[in-house]
Amino acid sequence: MKVYPYRRLTGNVSWRVDSAQLKTEGEPWEDVESKYVSTVERVVALGPNDDRPDWTQARLRLSANLPAKAVDGGSPWQDVKVVAVLTERATNTRTAVELSPIATDGRELTGELYLHRCDLLDRATLAVHVVATVGGVRGRVIATTDAEWFVDVIETAPSLARELDVKLVGFESGASRLRRFKDSPWVVDTTGRIPAVRVNTDFDGLEGLMGGEGGNGAEKTVRELLLTQMCSEVWTAVFHSAVGDLEIEEDGTPLFPHGWQGEVLRAMLPDIHPDRDPEDALREIHAARTGTSATGWGELQPRIHFAASKRAGVPRTLSTTIRDLERLTQGDDA
Amino acid sequence: MTDRPSYLPEHLGLLPNAEAAEFLTEGLLAGREDTPSLKLNRVTEPLPYTDRRGELRPVRDLVEDAMAYCRAGGLKATQADAWLAPRLHAALRLTRREAADPGFWNYLALGVAPDYVVWRHLSDAKVAADRFRGQYHKQAFARLWWAAELFRDGSDYSPVVTACANQDIMNTALRMSVINHRPTAQAIVRLVAKGVITTGREVNALMGAVNASAATLMYDVIAPDVERESRPLLDWIAEAEHARQVSRQELPAGPDEEPTPELSVSALVDYFSDLFADAPVRGRDLDLGLEAVEETD
CATH class of the missing domain: 2.60.40 (Immunoglobulin-like)
Structure with missing residues (x-):
């Protein structure tokens, strides 16, 4: 206080x-x-x-x-x-x-x-x-x-949460920096104004799966799971990108960044260090990353992974998927 | 040494952060290599405007003249800042919205004048990558433009010259959001101009105190600014079509905006002086201690 x-x-x-x-x-x-x-x-x-x-x-x-x-x-x-x-x-x-x-x-x-x-x-x-x-x-x-x-001054819907910038592009034919990822289904780019996902349309069948609205039960289930997985990767990537680029005060105190980097950290830190206030948690994370804390950077990874998958709704989607899959297999059996 | 790019197109462009990364090679950062200018210009994006302020040549000339100015006068490269900042600002004629695009600055640093970035920022045989692609207060050209934007007093660039002549103001004050309040920025420059604060430690002590005090005291209330008008800025930008190249001798004139109210600036000068008198300056107490020892000797 x-x-x-x-x-x-x-x-x-x-x-x-x-x-x-x-x-x-x-x-x-x-x-x-x-x-x-x-x-x-x-x-x-x-x-x-x-x-x-x-x-x-x-x-x-x-x-x-x-x-x-x-x-x-x-x-x-x-x-x-x-x-x-x-x-x-x-x-x-x-x-x-x-x-x-x-x-x-x-x-x-x-x-x-x-x-x-x-x-x-x-x-x-x-x-x-x-x-x-x-x-x-x-x-x-x-x-x-x-x-x-x-x-x-950019969005037309008054919503606090910002939509991910998702674009479908062919990696083989696209910008040279994407070409080296041509075998990858998607990449996360955290260098822009807001984080962006580029989905590879040169990846066979992916465009149909991601862009499709309907499809049969199995397709829908896979699409849901894929989207959630993608979100989880985005959260992990933006977290690392934000924490890797902190401004440090003279006395070693890391500052919360402005823009989405700061929002991401404030959203995820309570899941990574639930018992600390955000400033404290940020100091701890920074210390772990720079090797000046008892907790190593490696030990923190499962927590970051947990926070990211929680944000992306992985546990919820996955349990729905498992239920849906069970139902689908039962249908096959009948 | 890194040289001017072999290919310079007619117009400036945007080099998005994601594209810029691949040009930040070890060789460039060590000042040994040139940038692959043809390759670079293949991945740039066009500017969102097509008027004459997007021409590349005047910017390139200006940067070359900044280096020539220092070489001819036997000046250090850091002294180019005070000369170039107001002139770059007046040559580019950007809105803040345009200046907030890092792709613009990436292009200037990598596509237009990598030789300048190396010349100005090479230290210990290396240039920090954020001088080419980095935050507004680090990037070689963004820092000059924003210093000019935040420290100019309407059309008057002379406070910019004072601010940019002090590397500690550039390194410490420029990144602090307290200076986004115009009278605060003007008051700080005036304290530098009056010689109240000069050394790095003094600048740090003052900025720390000004920042801490802003948490409980609203400078906007004790030192109000005039209401912002965008018309003078937009007119000034439109004049770029007919404007001559910025003068190398005289200071250029910025957008014809209302100057900062004198009462507000002087109120803050007084207040900041008091703050500074009470602020702990690293080394200041030590000096006193030494004097005391000398006296007893």
Whole structure:
């Protein structure tokens, strides 16, 4: 737990993105349909589609509610402000906007945050902080809300989870770097903006199997299992890629990376070191990998494998598959 | 030594991370080999834009002039940073969205000027691979562009020159997200310009203190910036069609954006100075100790 040299605000500060509008050069502002703003997933999806081919500027309407004690006369906080901050690490973008009270009690606030398409690459984070003057010091952060939103400028569906980028390509005829994998059914590429899977269409029969919708029971079962296996490999690959490229502080503390690398680590670390908090777990993993820990890197592999297969749903799919196979064999016998 | 690529096409391209890997050979990293430029240009992807800022020649010329500038003046290769950063930024005219594509920087380093990367970053007979393909604060050209982008004050590149002349700012401050708040970046540069902080240890101590303090104090509130407008940047990019080559003598002018509010910068300069006075600087206490010993002698 962090210790602060001043009184912090406890209690619930709720906030949300109410709506979004987009502007194309030389056109008036246009509302974004509410289906692109998900309060459940806390994602605003502003990716291009037929409704909105190309926008240059977006405007988000935000609202927040403060607990009563934040604005009580007797509180230790003066000049209480609610500030929304949009950040994206890939573009080093940071935009802050102060919300304004809409009623006299000062507990309900709204504001508008403007963002420019040319400043954003793919997914920005939106967070809300409560700031006040405490003990004569201006600008103290007295609360930061747990709930972050994402503003996604690539996807068109407001979903927190990102779809894997899966492409079917012929390895023999494709880019030279794929040619050396021509006998492999698929490869995982973790060097891009998001992890990608390339499925080899030159691998006989694979395209039909993976791309097919229907098929008989056996085909379906195999496809499911193959997809799950692929996912598990992706999770293993992205984990190794993320942990192999950590930034290390001067005192040797590894930092959580930004982007998907950080998300992957935060998702998998609790399964690898269930009894540690994420920062601690990351330090331990880094120590194991660099050979400065009692636990060797080799000993960690089964845990990484377990975490990856759990993420990919291998145990669930496999048990379904086994059941399906039993049923299929019974059918054959009959 | 690694030489200029034998084949230079008319336009810049993108070399995705996955493709770049195969060109990072031991020989190149030791500065002994050239890059196979024909082969490399077969796996590049075209830029997402087709205007004149995508022309290769002006960038190649600029980089050659940066090396010539240092050789003629008897300067160290590190001193090229302060000269090249503002000029590269003004020559490329990119949006941040475009600059966030590592493929662009991979192409500059491997396809346009591997000789520059070797010349600038060879140390102990080796160039670190992340100078060719790496994060924005490591990669040879990305670090210059982002330093220029994050330390310029609207159209004024002079703070960039100050920031890039200090390798510790480049190595420590550039990767920290606190400087994404413009007044914070300007205040740090001003402390360097005023000579309040100069050595690596001082830069590290200041940046550590500024970063730690940002956890409880919101700089956006005590030192607000003006609202961001993209119009001046987009106009400046459109002007690339008619712009002359960037001047080798004068500092170029960046996008005509509103400068950082002076009140905000000076408020942070005062605040950071106080922070720095209280910050533990490695070696500072030791120096005091030595002086004390000398006095008693």
